[in-house]
Amino acid sequence: xxxxxxxxDPVKFYRDHLAHKIRPDGRGLLKFRPAVINVDSIGTADxxxxxxxxxxxxxxxxxxxxxxxxxxESNIGWLVPNVTxxxxxxxxxxxxxxxxxxxxxxxxxxxxxxxASVLDLRALCVxxxxxxxxxxxxxxxxxxxGSILDACVVAAVAALRxxxxxxxxxxxxxxxxxxxxxxxxxxxxxxxxxxxxxAIFEDEVILVDPTSDEExxxxxxxxxxxxxxxxxxxxxxxxxxxxxxxxxxxxxxxRTRAIQMNNLIEAALAARDKEETKDxxxxx
Amino acid sequence: MHITVGDVVLPGDLxxxxxxxxxxxxxxxxxxxxxxxxxxxxxxxxxxxDANYYYVDTFHQKRxxxxxSEDVLGVVTNKSGDIFKVDIGSSEQASLSYLAFEGATKxxxxxIQVGDLVFAKLVVASRDMEPELVCVDSYGxxxxxxxxxxxGFVFSCSLNLVRKILKKDYPLFNVLGKDISYEISVxxxxxxxxxxxxxxxxxxxxxAILAAEHKTKDEIDEMSKQILKMLAYC
Amino acid sequence: MEDSAxxxxxxxxxxxxxxxxxxxxxxxxSAMITQGSYFILCCYVNTFLxxxxxxxxxxxxxxxxxxxxxxxxxVKPQRILVxxxxxxTVYKPKSGLPNVADRMRETIIKNTCETxxxxxxxxxxxxxxxxxxxxxxxxxxxCCINAACMALMDSGIAMKFLVAAVSCxxxxxxxxxxxxxxxxxxxxxxxxxxxxxxxxxxxxxHTSGVFSQEQYHESLLKCRQASCEIFEFYRSxxxxxxxxx
Numbered sequence: 001x002x003x004x005x006x007x008x009d010p011v012k013f014y015r016d017h018l019a020h021k022i023r024p025d026g027r028g029l030l031k032f033r034p035a036v037i038n039v040d041s042i043g044t045a046d047x048x049x050x051x052x053x054x055x056x057x058x059x060x061x062x063x064x065x066x067x068x069x070x071x072x073e074s075n076i077g078w079l080v081p082n083v084t085x086x087x088x089x090x091x092x093x094x095x096x097x098x099x100x101x102x103x104x105x106x107x108x109x110x111x112x113x114x115x116a117s118v119l120d121l122r123a124l125c126v127x128x129x130x131x132x133x134x135x136x137x138x139x140x141x142x143x144x145x146g147s148i149l150d151a152c153v154v155a156a157v158a159a160l161r162x163x164x165x166x167x168x169x170x171x172x173x174x175x176x177x178x179x180x181x182x183x184x185x186x187x188x189x190x191x192x193x194x195x196x197x198x199a200i201f202e203d204e205v206i207l208v209d210p211t212s213d214e215e216x217x218x219x220x221x222x223x224x225x226x227x228x229x230x231x232x233x234x235x236x237x238x239x240x241x242x243x244x245x246x247x248x249x250x251x252x253x254x255r256t257r258a259i260q261m262n263n264l265i266e267a268a269l270a271a272r273d274k275e276e277t278k279d280x281x282x283x284x
Numbered sequence: 285m286h287i288t289v290g291d292v293v294l295p296g297d298l299x300x301x302x303x304x305x306x307x308x309x310x311x312x313x314x315x316x317x318x319x320x321x322x323x324x325x326x327x328x329x330x331x332x333x334d335a336n337y338y339y340v341d342t343f344h345q346k347r348x349x350x351x352x353s354e355d356v357l358g359v360v361t362n363k364s365g366d367i368f369k370v371d372i373g374s375s376e377q378a379s380l381s382y383l384a385f386e387g388a389t390k391x392x393x394x395x396i397q398v399g400d401l402v403f404a405k406l407v408v409a410s411r412d413m414e415p416e417l418v419c420v421d422s423y424g425x426x427x428x429x430x431x432x433x434x435x436g437f438v439f440s441c442s443l444n445l446v447r448k449i450l451k452k453d454y455p456l457f458n459v460l461g462k463d464i465s466y467e468i469s470v471x472x473x474x475x476x477x478x479x480x481x482x483x484x485x486x487x488x489x490x491x492a493i494l495a496a497e498h499k500t501k502d503e504i505d506e507m508s509k510q511i512l513k514m515l516a517y518c
Numbered sequence: 519m520e521d522s523a524x525x526x527x528x529x530x531x532x533x534x535x536x537x538x539x540x541x542x543x544x545x546x547x548s549a550m551i552t553q554g555s556y557f558i559l560c561c562y563v564n565t566f567l568x569x570x571x572x573x574x575x576x577x578x579x580x581x582x583x584x585x586x587x588x589x590x591x592x593v594k595p596q597r598i599l600v601x602x603x604x605x606x607t608v609y610k611p612k613s614g615l616p617n618v619a620d621r622m623r624e625t626i627i628k629n630t631c632e633t634x635x636x637x638x639x640x641x642x643x644x645x646x647x648x649x650x651x652x653x654x655x656x657x658x659x660x661c662c663i664n665a666a667c668m669a670l671m672d673s674g675i676a677m678k679f680l681v682a683a684v685s686c687x688x689x690x691x692x693x694x695x696x697x698x699x700x701x702x703x704x705x706x707x708x709x710x711x712x713x714x715x716x717x718x719x720x721x722x723x724h725t726s727g728v729f730s731q732e733q734y735h736e737s738l739l740k741c742r743q744a745s746c747e748i749f750e751f752y753r754s755x756x757x758x759x760x761x762x763x
Contacts, residue, residue, distance in 0.1 A: 103621040110618075115726055220633070222723075230728045234709075237622075238629025241719030244738070251731045292757050294749075295634075295671060296679030296715040315636070315676070322716075324636055324676040326756050343760050344539070345674030347546040347589065349640075375590040375643040411641055443674075 011202075014217055018205050025211065032209045032257065037154065037268040040162045047163030049268075051155040054211065055145035060155035061138050062163050066177065069125065069132040077124025077132035081109045083139045083152050090144035090212065101148075108235060109139065109152055112225050115232040116193035119160060123188045127170045131177065135163065135187075146211040147197040149223050157192045158265050162272070192265060193227040194258035198250050203240040208253060222247075224254035289331045293323040293340055306336065312351075313340025327444075345443045348373045348473035350409035355429070357438070357471030358417065360400045370402060373440075373473045376414050380404060384418035386426035394419075394431070401432040401477060403469050432469055436479030437486050443474050445497045456496050459508045460489055464515075488515045532684075532696040532744055533657075537664075537755055539672045545586035545648075547673025551665040554580040554655050554698065582652035585665035587673040589645030597644065602637035609649045609662065623659060627666050630712055630722045634667065636676040645675060656699040657685040659710045659724060664748070671752075680715040682748035683722075684741040688729050693737050695744055709737050713745040715752075 006013045006024070017024055027033070033054030042048035047062035069076065083105040087093045098106070113119070124133040137159065139152040164184035170177045199210035199218035207214055215221065220239020225232040231251065236242065242250075287299050299314065299321040310316060313325045323329065325342040332339075348356070350372070358370035361377060368380040380402065385394040396402065404417035419429040449456050450470055457468070466480035466489050476493060480486040492511050499507055533554045542548040590603055597604045607628040609620050616624075631647060647669065649662050660683035667681045687697040687705040694701060702708055707727025714721050720738065729737075 100621055100625065103618045104625050107618040107622045111726060115728060117728075227728070230730050231725070231734055232728050234723050234725050234734060236720065236723040237626040238631070238633050238712075238722045240633065241714045241717060241721045243717075243719050244735075247720060247738075248731070248735065251734065255731070292753065292760055294680055294715065294753055294756060295677035298716075313676075322678075324678070325674050326671050328760060342674045343756070344547075344672055347591075347673060347675075349590070375592055375640070411639060 010213070010217060014201065014214070018201065023207065023214070029205065030208045030253065032260075033211075035154075035261065035264060037158055037264055039158050039268050039272050047159045047161075049155045049158035049162065051151045051158065053147055053151045053154075053209070055143055056147055056151045057142040058148070058151040058155045059140050059142060060152070060159040061140075062159050063136045063138070064163070064165065065134045065136065066126070066131055066168070066179075067134045069129060071129075074129040075125045075132075076121035078134040079113060079119055079121060079124075079137065080134060081113060081137040081139070081156060082106050083109055083141070083148075085141050085144060085148070089141040092144075104237075105149060105152060108149055108223075108233070109137075109156060112153055112193050112195065112233050113137075113156065116191055116225070116227045118157065118189055118191055118193065120188060120190070124165075126168045127172070130172065131168065131170050133165060135160075144212055146213075146215045147209050150195045150197055150209070153193060153195050153225065154261060154265065157189070157194075158268060160187060160189050161192075161265070161269055163187045191227045192262055193225045193232045194254075194261040195223050195225040195233070196250075196254040196257045198222045198224075198253075200240045200242065206246055206250065222250055224251055226254045226258035229255060229258075287323075287329055289329055289338075291329050292327070293329045294326045295322075295324050297323045299323060299329065299338075309335070309337045311337055311339030313342055314338060341444060341447070343444055346440075346474065347375075348443060350374050350378070350406055350415040351472075352406055352409045354409075354472040355403060355405050356417070356473040357401060357403055357432075357469060357475040357477060358473075360396055360398050360402060363396075363398060368396060368402075370404070370417055372415065372417075372471075373475065374415060378404075378406070378415035378417045380417040380419070384420055385430065386420050386424060396431055401438065403429055403432055403471065403477075405429060428469075432477055433467075433479070436467070436477050437490060438475055438477045439490055439494070440474050441476060441494060442497065443472070445493070446470055446472060446474055446476070449493060449496060453501075455501060455504050456492065456508075459504055460492055463512050464489060484515060488512070532747065533698070535664075535748070535751060537668055537751075539668060539755070539759060541584065542586055545588050545669075545673070547587040547669045547671070547675075548585065549665050549668035549672055550582070550584045551661055551668065552580055552582040552653075553657055553661050553696065580653050581655045581657050581661045583658070583661045583665040584650045584652060585662070585669035586648045587645065587666075587669040587675070588648075589673065589675055590640040590643035591646065593642065593644035598642055601641050603635065603640040604644045605632045605635065605637065606644060606646045607631070607649070607666075608647070610651065612651045612654065623662060626659065626722055626724060627663055630663055630681055631666055631670060633721055634677050634679060634681050634714070635670065636678055639676050645670075654699070656697050656702050657710075659683065660685040660696075660712075663712055663722070668752070668755075671756075678714075678716070680749065680752060681712050681721055682715070682745040682752070683710060683712040684744045684748065685710040686737050686741050688727070688733055688737065693733070693740055695740060707733075709734070709741075711738060711741040711745070713742055715749050718742055718745065 036052040038050045045061040046064045050059050085093050085102040164186050167180040167183040199207045199214050200220035223235045302319045315322050315324045323340050327340045327342040330341050356372045358372040360368050361371050362369035369377045370380050372378050382393050388394050404419050407418050408416035464485050469477040478489045488511050536552045538550045541550045607624045609624045647666050663683035686695045687708040707729040709725045712722035
């Protein structure tokens with residue numbers, strides 16, 4: 001009965017739920033979905049993280065490559081983020097070139113990482129003018145159930161924290177490069193930007209952490225990214241006009257959420273470190 | 285009304301509150317939302333002289349949106365089965381049944397080919413349905429409707445120009461008619477068909493109509509004199 | 519026909535804004551907006567052994583965008599929406615092919631215009647907005663949104679309200695309205711806000727750089743005031759074009 005009602009008139013279905021201050025999945029209007037982070041699970045990648053916010057699942061893998069820096073920026077490397085939304089994650093996406101949503105998500109991820117200065121690109125330079133690291137960051141969505149940007153950025157930041165750069169020796173005269181894969185040092189990652197997505201429903205109600213159904217019915221979306229209590233990005237691409245008090249409330253909520261997510265990332269990394277020391281003890 | 289008749293309005297302007305007691309008709313360009321009346325296009329807020337009918341005279345609109353019972357000029361683009369498909373410049377092509385002509389029966393079809401011009405009336409024009417045209421009135425007589433004769437010239441102009449020149453007291457047609465004899469058909473969709481004795485005369489009439497867009501009533505005389513002077517040289 | 523205005527919002531200046539409507543004959547509505555084109559006259563007097571040298575610097579900056587609107591027109595079957603008009607936006611940069619950043623501009627402009635239009639009046643049709651960047655000297659996104667809004671208004675499509683976009687930047691402790699690209703080079707953050715004409719609420723927002731919640735709120739208030747000036751400009755523009763109805 002419920003399922004049929006939802007198909008026939010989805011807007012009324014949601015409106016009736018919101019009148020009782022509850023959403024179809026049982027959450028309150030301002031309740032976040034549970035988040036799970038797992039780092040360093042992909043052995044073949046140089047760094048990885050899997051993030052699950054509710055049903056939204058994003059896997060982020062990092063690959064390192066050496067390259068010659070551009071002449072006009074001879075002392076910096078590259079950070080190349082990319083978001084892929086394959087047909088696997090949602091019936092909305094079809095095989096072929098990246099959809100508009102994927103391109104916008106990639107751009108937002110790149111903007112957020114650069115606004116927050118998460119990685120100083122000068123640290124990627126091995127030998128100025130000759131050798132620098134290129135960090136390819138690929139976020140692949142496995143299940144799109146709303147708030148995709150939240151999951152992608154958290155996965156990207158967690159994956160970057162797990163990346164270990166191998167030591168590189170470059171002989172300038174003979175032009176020989178030696179890479180020592182066993183001697184690794186971690187990347188100097190400063191800060192962790194955390195986005196929070198809100199949905200505006202019928203110009204009045206604000207929902208936090210919308211699912212895919214809620215996003216499609218919403219009349220507007222706002223994504224606010226916070227790092228160290230400062231805003232890195234307030235992205236509202238059109239949608240219902242938002243009054244000032246509501247915007248301020250969203251900003252405050254984003255700040256508290258950022259603290260919670262940061263703790264989660266730290267816990268995941270700590271758990272990974274504990275596993276590593278346990279493995280090392282076993283080996284030795 | 286907070287905004288008075290004759291004011292320039294922009295989309296989103298609050299005109300006033302809906303008066304429950306009086307019977308008022310809100311025409312094109314106005315929208316009633318939660319008992320408030322808003323303007324939805326930019327233009328001048330006007331009132332019909334002897335009725336409680338308010339509307340916004342949208343300036344500079346080129347794209348026609350079908351409205352019931354308006355007379356439009358269309359080009360036949362397709363003949364399929366029982367209907368003609370006519371392009372009236374709206375988002376969808378209108379359909380014109382071959383029986384909607386004077387004296388047409390199943391055996392006696394009207395002689396209309398693809399590419400012909402028709403002057404027809406819209407009988408069905410809603411946002412949810414395909415527009416439908418007819419070339420007869422409710423008594424079965426064609427009146428001024430139907431296919432247009434051979435020759436002549438069709439051009440497009442903006443919708444408010446068409447509304448302006450079709451007003452009862454607009455002197456343009458009479459002034460031109462004093463010196464040139466011509467046939468004219470004006471569709472509310474911004475299409476105008478003109479036929480005069482010679483080609484220079486046809487073009488003179490067309491240019492006069494287009495130039496009238498930026499002229500007030502008093503300047504029409506002056507403008508027509510200039511155009512007729514130019515014509516004398518041809 | 520042209521109109522220009524130099525705005526003064528509490529001693530902070532917006533660059534001169536010029537707009538021309540109906541610049542293109544084929545589309546149903548079109549607008550060209552330029553922001554900028556100011557010059558600074560700097561006199562530098564140097565005395566050395568009783569001689570004077572005067573240097574004069576001329577500085578020009580101009581962001582220009584042309585927007586065209588076709589609509590309501592026929593829509594492709596895969597994009598058809600049964601209850602409202604489908605809005606398509608195409609943004610063409612000055613040179614080269616559109617890249618991901620341009621896609622994001624298209625998304626912001628499309629969603630902003632979708633909010634402003636009464637799309638429920640034209641179901642199963644499409645409204646196509648095409649923007650061409652002519653020149654970029656800072657504040658490109660706000661110029662694009664203003665041009666799109668003007669083009670939509672020119673085409674006569676039913677709109678719920680008009681929108682005005684204002685960009686600002688946060689430098690060390692100052693908030694500067696409508697920065698040019700030279701100003702932006704020394705900025706901590708640059709923000710673009712879009713307001714509606716009905717209640718002056720925030721329709722769209724795009725930021726780059728890092729700033730605090732208080733700075734965001736302050737910039738929002740300042741830009742809202744500037745948007746009131748832009749709405750007045752729209753009104754005076756329409757009054758100028760309407761004389762002959």
